[in-house]
Amino acid sequence: MDTPSPCDIDPLLDELRSKYQQARKEASLASQGAELHPIEEVGKQIRLNRKKQGLTQSELCDLSGLAYGTLNKIEHGHPSVRLDMLVSVARSLGMKLWIG
Helix, strand or coil: CCCCCHHHHHHHHHHHHHHHHHHHHHHHHHHHHHHCCCHHHHHHHHHHHHHHCCCCHHHHHHHHCCCHHHHHHHHCCCCCCCHHHHHHHHHHCCCCCCCC
16 A cells, blocks of 8 residues: 555645534534523523513513513513514613524
């Protein structure tokens, strides 16, 4: 068996580096995805923050401009809640809403 020359190895090393960088990128995206919370968890966090601040649902409705039923859906993780509604509630509580 012939020993590969340095010229033959360079393309292989470049390909290996490229695959390694791609794997690192995919692993990073996967770890970020694991940190994301489904809508149910978002609702729990909103409720928790509301209660920490000593606000009733009615008071938060007044602050955010949302109807009581809408806030109730958000806090219970209803999947049909619009993004602008979540943003309004989060801002009213001083929370950041990150979408990755």
